[in-house]
Amino acid sequence: MGDELLIPIAADTDVVTARQRGRDLAAEAGFSSGDQTVIAAAISEIARNILMYAKRGEVALSVVANGDRQGVVVVARDQGPGIRDVSRALEDGYSTSGGLGLGLPGARRLMDDFDVSSSVGKGTTVTMKKWRRMNA
């Protein structure tokens, strides 16, 4: 695992910083500009979720290699209220915040791997990855 880039999330400017860093990292790792945008959009959604539900948390960005594949890994952690029903939170249009309910399901559609672990009262960790074939 390479170096991890840690971005604290506590204000809406941090959401912008996180998605820009994510885009830069994806560019360095050789992702197409389309994929860079997709990764940035997914980071934006989950970083905003941190602000909305947990008020603060962090986004960790890193690049990993797996055989002939290279991936951008985004981990969003908070110690907020947690998600009572994760599978429901992943349904389109489900939101407890009055939002669009696109955050988690939208980010999942944008990325290749997507995992949510959450426990009520303790917090939530979202791990998502986007892969690309090297020398492709």
Added chain:
Amino acid sequence: MEVPILKQGHYLIASIQSALTDADLSQLREALIERVGRFRARGVIVDVTALDVMDSFAVRTLRDIAHMARLRGAETVIVGIQPEVAFAMVQLGLTLKGVSTALDLEEGLLFLDHQAQLRIERGTGRIDRG
């Protein structure tokens, strides 16, 4: 980062120059809706060419701008959505349903002129005393 809003004839043009926070987007919405009244604008163009990401908040705010401006008597057109941004929006499930879009500023202005012409023909346009 405040978005500059230019007045050109009966139209307002908001030209986004850099990445915007949620607060910036909300501020843009308030400023545009207020100016539609102050300048008696009939059209609003929001140029998003410089935006390299549009997430759910940005899309919702643009949709709100268009719907609120229409309630105030002005037509809105969003111009300059980049190809990668469009791709990511579709994957996110974001649409701009009920909101007009055009390729670029030039097309946006043509669209608004056309809308104004239609309103005059239908007799629903405002009487211009200017």
